[in-house]
Amino acid sequence: MIEQIKEIIEKDINPYLEMHAGGCELLDVDDGIVTLRLFGGCSGCPSSQITLFNGIVPILREKIPEIKDVVLG
Secondary structure: OHHHHHHHHHHHHHHHHHOOOEEEEEEEEEOOEEEEEEEEOOOOOOOHHHHHHHHHHHHHHHHOOOOOEEEEO
């Protein structure tokens, strides 16, 4: 699952976040809970929670239904 998540981040998520001078990386996967770190323009952005819940989470859950939750670390 870890390699799948890394590939989705690289191919589907980060290209979008790069348009906003940011990105994300995988920190951990534990019992279906994915922990990500936002960096660059996304780190500390007031809209980061919106980006997470309306952008990143749906993409990951669509491609890997076993994911229970996605949190920022």
